[in-house]
Amino acid sequence: MEIALQLLINTLIPAALFGLMASGFSVFLNVAKIVDLSQGALVLISGYSFFAALQHGATILIGILLSSVVTITVALLINGFIYERLRRNRKLSQVIAMIASAGVLLLLQNSFLAIFGSRTKVINLPIKNLEPIAFGDATITWWQIIIVTVSALAWIALYSFLKKTRVGTALRATADNAEVAEIVGISARVSRRNAMLIAATVCSIAGILASLEYNLDPNQGVDIAIKDFSRAVIGGVGSVPGAMLGSFVIQTAEELGGWFWNAAYKQVISLMLVFIFLIWKPTGILGKKKI
Amino acid sequence: MKGLIWIIVTLLVVGGVWYLFMGLEPPTSEAPSGITPGAQKTIPLKVGAMLPLTGDGAAYGLPIQKAGQLAVDEINASGGIGGRTFQVIWEDGQCDAKSASAATQKLVNVDKVKYILGGVCSSEVLAGAPLAESSEVLWISPSATSPDITNAGDYIFRTAPSDALAGKIAAQYAYNTMEAKTVAVVSENKDYTQGLRKVFTEFFIGLGGKVTADEVYNEGDTDFRTQFLKVKTAKPDVVYLLPQTPASGLLLVKQLRDQKITAKLLTAEVLPGRDVVKENAKLLEGVVGIEPYFNAETPEAQAFVAAYKTANNNEELAFPSFMANYYSQFYLLKTAVETAGDDSMKVKDWLYTVKDWKHVLGSLTFDSNGDPLAEYQILELRNGEVKPLETVRPE
Numbered sequence: 001m002e003i004a005l006q007l008l009i010n011t012l013i014p015a016a017l018f019g020l021m022a023s024g025f026s027v028f029l030n031v032a033k034i035v036d037l038s039q040g041a042l043v044l045i046s047g048y049s050f051f052a053a054l055q056h057g058a059t060i061l062i063g064i065l066l067s068s069v070v071t072i073t074v075a076l077l078i079n080g081f082i083y084e085r086l087r088r089n090r091k092l093s094q095v096i097a098m099i100a101s102a103g104v105l106l107l108l109q110n111s112f113l114a115i116f117g118s119r120t121k122v123i124n125l126p127i128k129n130l131e132p133i134a135f136g137d138a139t140i141t142w143w144q145i146i147i148v149t150v151s152a153l154a155w156i157a158l159y160s161f162l163k164k165t166r167v168g169t170a171l172r173a174t175a176d177n178a179e180v181a182e183i184v185g186i187s188a189r190v191s192r193r194n195a196m197l198i199a200a201t202v203c204s205i206a207g208i209l210a211s212l213e214y215n216l217d218p219n220q221g222v223d224i225a226i227k228d229f230s231r232a233v234i235g236g237v238g239s240v241p242g243a244m245l246g247s248f249v250i251q252t253a254e255e256l257g258g259w260f261w262n263a264a265y266k267q268v269i270s271l272m273l274v275f276i277f278l279i280w281k282p283t284g285i286l287g288k289k290k291i
Numbered sequence: 292m293k294g295l296i297w298i299i300v301t302l303l304v305v306g307g308v309w310y311l312f313m314g315l316e317p318p319t320s321e322a323p324s325g326i327t328p329g330a331q332k333t334i335p336l337k338v339g340a341m342l343p344l345t346g347d348g349a350a351y352g353l354p355i356q357k358a359g360q361l362a363v364d365e366i367n368a369s370g371g372i373g374g375r376t377f378q379v380i381w382e383d384g385q386c387d388a389k390s391a392s393a394a395t396q397k398l399v400n401v402d403k404v405k406y407i408l409g410g411v412c413s414s415e416v417l418a419g420a421p422l423a424e425s426s427e428v429l430w431i432s433p434s435a436t437s438p439d440i441t442n443a444g445d446y447i448f449r450t451a452p453s454d455a456l457a458g459k460i461a462a463q464y465a466y467n468t469m470e471a472k473t474v475a476v477v478s479e480n481k482d483y484t485q486g487l488r489k490v491f492t493e494f495f496i497g498l499g500g501k502v503t504a505d506e507v508y509n510e511g512d513t514d515f516r517t518q519f520l521k522v523k524t525a526k527p528d529v530v531y532l533l534p535q536t537p538a539s540g541l542l543l544v545k546q547l548r549d550q551k552i553t554a555k556l557l558t559a560e561v562l563p564g565r566d567v568v569k570e571n572a573k574l575l576e577g578v579v580g581i582e583p584y585f586n587a588e589t590p591e592a593q594a595f596v597a598a599y600k601t602a603n604n605n606e607e608l609a610f611p612s613f614m615a616n617y618y619s620q621f622y623l624l625k626t627a628v629e630t631a632g633d634d635s636m637k638v639k640d641w642l643y644t645v646k647d648w649k650h651v652l653g654s655l656t657f658d659s660n661g662d663p664l665a666e667y668q669i670l671e672l673r674n675g676e677v678k679p680l681e682t683v684r685p686e
Binding site: 006081118120122137144215217220255258259262267 | 574
C-alpha cells in the first residue's frame with residue numbers, strides 16, 4: 001500500500017511539472033505550427049536567471065519577477081528574429097523551423113555553459129528546510145507539494161485563459177485556421193506573438209519549479225525539449241488538456257515500467273509509447289487533426 | 292534600422308563564439324625566442340590533449356585542463372623539452388565515446404600527434420584506445436579508472452589506478468568497517484561506473500554480504516525516484532552511489548534524502564570533488580568517498596597547489612589527485628622525450644622501465660599493463676570539507 005502511494009507521489013510530481021511545460025509547448029505548436037524545441041532552454045533561462053538574481057541578493061519575489069522578464073524577453077526575440085523571419089516571403093517549412101529551434105536550443109545551452117560554467121547549480125532558498133511529510137513509509141517534501149500545487153494552478157489559469165478571454169479565443173481561431181482568422185480580423189502574427197508570450201510565461205514558472213527540484217545544469221535543455229515533445233504528441237497535438245493527460249500517461253508508464261521492469265529503461269518506455277502513437281494514432285489521445 | 296540590428300546580432304554571435312572558444316581552448320603558447328639556437332630544435336612538440344570540456348563531464352575536465360595548462364606554461368617558459376616547446380592541441384571528448392572517437396581521429400590523422408595526454412572519462416579512453424594503439428600513438432590518462440583499460444593496449448598508460456582495486460577496497464570498507472551486511476548499488480550507465488559496480492558487487496558478495504538492490508540509470512536522467520523506491524523497500528545497510536558526474540550525483544543524494552532513506556552513503560571519487568563538497572555541505576554531510584591517494588603535504592605538491600591558485604584566481608583544486616596526475620604527466624612526457632627521443636615507441640618502452648619516478652603526483656611506477664601502483668584514501672564529507680579517514684594500500 002505504501003509502495004503504491006509512493007509510486008503515485010513519484011508519478012504526480014514530474015507529471016504535473018512536465019505536463020505544465022508541455023501545455024505551453026502545445027499552445028505555441030498549435031498556433032504557430034512550430035515544434036519549438038528551444039523551449040527546453042527557455043525553462044533553463046528562467047531557472048538560471050532566478051539563481052543569478054538570488055546570488056546577487058535579490059529576494060525571492062524579485063527573483064521570480066526578474067526571471068520571468070528575462071525569459072519572456074528572450075522568447076519574444078527568438079520569435080521575432082527567427083521564426084517570424086523564416087516566414088517572410090514564403091510558406092513556413094516546419095522542418096526548417098524545427099531545425100532552427102534546435103539550433104537555438106544548443107546555442108542557449110552553450111551560453112549557459114559559458115556564463116555559469118559546467119558545475120551544477122543548486123538553489124538554496126533562504127527559507128528553513130522543512131522535514132518531508134511521511135505517510136507511513138511514503139514521503140513527499142514541502143517543495144514537491146508546492147511544485148504540484150503551483151503547476152496545477154498555472155495549468156488551470158492557462159486553460160481558462162484560452163477558453164474565457166478574447167485573446168484566448170483569437171489564439172484558438174488562429175490555431176484552427178489562420179487564413180480564416182485573418183479574414184475576420186485576427187492577425188496571425190499577433191496571435192503567434194501572444195502564443196509565444198504564453199509559452200514563455202509557462203516556461204518561466206516551470207523553470208523556477210524545476211530548478212528547485214532538479215537543480216540547474218546546462219545540459220538539461222535537450223531532455224526537457226524531448227519531454228515536451230513526447231508529452232504533447234501523446235496527449236494530442238495542440239490540445240492543452242491533452243498535453244497534461246499525455247504527461248500523466250507517460251509518467252505512469254515510466255514509473256510502473258521502472259518499478260516492475262527496470263528503472264534504467266524509463267526513457268525507452270516513454271519513447272516507445274511515442275512511436276506507438278505516431279504510427280497508430282498520430283493525433284494523440286485528444287487531438288483532432290495532424291499537425 | 293534593420294541593417295543596424297543585423298550588425299548588432301552578427302557582432303553578438305561572433306562575440307559569443309569567440310568568447311566560447313577563448314573559454315574552452317587556451318591559446319597555444321608561442322615558442323619562447325632566443326632560448327636555443329638551431330632551426331630543427333625550435334619545432335614545437337605537438338601533444339594532443341583530450342578532455343571533457345563541455346557537458347556534465349566538464350566539471351572535472353576544466354579543472355584538470357587548467358592543471359595541464361599550468362605545466363605546459365611552466366615547461367615552455369623554462370626552456371621546453373630540450374629547447375622545444377609544447378604545442379598542445381585541446382580536443383573536447385565530452386566524456387562520451389562518440390565525441391572521443393572523433394577527437395582521437397582528428398588528433399591522430401589530421402594533427403598527426405604522437406602523444407595524447409588525457410581521456411578523463413573511461414569512455415573516452417576506451418573509445419580512442421584502439422586507434423591510438425594501431426597508430427602507435429602513446430596515450431596517458433590522468434583519471435580514467437575502468438578495469439577494461441588495463442588491457443586496452445601497450446601504448447595506453449594511466450596515472451590513476453584501476454577500479455579493479457577501488458571496487459575491492461570499497462567492498463572491504465563497506466563490509467568490514469561500515470559493518471554492512473546488505474548494500475544497494477545505484478550506478479550510472481557508463482563505462483567507469485559500470486566497471487566499478489561489477490567489481491564492487493563481486494567482492495562484496497565474495498566477502499559474504501548481500502546486494503539487495505542493484506539499480507542503473509542513464510546519462511541525463513533527472514528522476515531517480517523509482518530506483519530509490521526499490522532501494523528503500525530493500526532496506527540496505529549502505530547505499531553505494533556511482534554517478535559519472537557531480538550533476539547526477541547531487542540529484543541522487545537529494546532525492547535519496549527526500550525519500551528518507553537513512554542508510555549510510557558510500558561513493559567513489561566524483562562527489563568528493565572539493566568544490567562540490569563546499570557548495571553542497573549540508574546535502575553531502577556524512578557521505579563516505581574513496582579516491583586515489585594524493586599526498587598534498589609534500590613540498591612539490593604544495594608548490595603545485597600554490598602555483599595553481601595563483602594562476603587561477605585562488606581557485607581551490609577540485610580533484611587534487613587527478614589534477615596532480617595531469618600536471619605531472621607533462622613533466623613525465625618531457626623527461627621521456629628527453630631521455631628516449633621523440634619517438635612514441637621508444638617513449639613507450641621507456642615508460643615501462645619507470646620506477647619510483649618522483650613528482651607532484653607522488654611516486655610513480657607502471658606495471659606491465661601501463662597501470663600505476665597506487666594507494667587509496669577513504670574520506671568523509673563533513674561541514675563542506677573532506678576529512679581523510681584512512682589510507683589504504685591494496686595488496
